Amino acid sequence: QLQLVESGGGLVQPGGSLRLSCAASGFSLDYNVIGWFRQAPGKEREGVSCISNYDGSIYYADSVKGRFIISGDNAKNAVYLQMNSLKTDDTAVYYCAAGWVNWGCEAPSFGSWGQGTQVTVSS
Numbered sequence: 001q002l003q004l005v006e007s008g009g010g011l012v013q014p015g016g017s018l019r020l021s022c023a024a025s026g027f028s029l030d031y032n033v034i035g036w037f038r039q040a041p042g043k044e045r046e047g048v049s050c051i052s053n054y055d056g057s058i059y060y061a062d063s064v065k066g067r068f069i070i071s072g073d074n075a076k077n078a079v080y081l082q083m084n085s086l087k088t089d090d091t092a093v094y095y096c097a098a099g100w101v102n103w104g105c106e107a108p109s110f111g112s113w114g115q116g117t118q119v120t121v122s123s
Contacts, residue, residue: 001026002112004096009117012086018119020081022096031098031112035059035105036070036081038092038119047105048094049081059105063089086121094119 008020020036035050049070050059058070069082079096094117099110 002031002098004098004112004114006094006096006114006117009094009119011120011122013123014086014088014121016086016121017082017084018086020083020094020096020117020119022079022081022114024077024079024098031100032102033099033104033110034072034079035097035099035110036079037095037097037107037110038090039095040092043092045095045107047107050105051079052103057103061105083119086119088121090119091121092119093117 002024003026005023008018012018031053033050033052036048037045038048039045048061048064049068051070051072067085072079096114097110098112101109
């Protein structure tokens with residue numbers, strides 16, 4: 001059973017940076033897509049960035065384009081999200097997730113989730 005563990009969240013001032021990590025472990029079939037999602041209080045969970053395990057295709061939400069970078073390291077079974085120029089609107093719980101869809105970055109399509117890590121952007 002695939003297990004995902006996020007780390008790297010915390011409190012940061014607007015304009016600052018954080019790097020989130022997602023470590024995968026356990027037995028599992030190869031997954032097609034891994035992604036980062038976030039959910040703020042009272043808001044729906046939204047896809048932030050996703051990457052294909054097969055061909056490296058990458059998706060970014062419009063709200064984070066030019067600021068966030070997703071990357072993977074197969075040797076370490078890890079995926080990262082570098083977040084730069086953070087805004088207060090980025091405040092949310094960030095989740096790593098794996099899906100077996102061919103391609104996509106919609107939360108209902110992902111079947112394995114980490115526990116989440118809190119990111120708070122505030123002065």
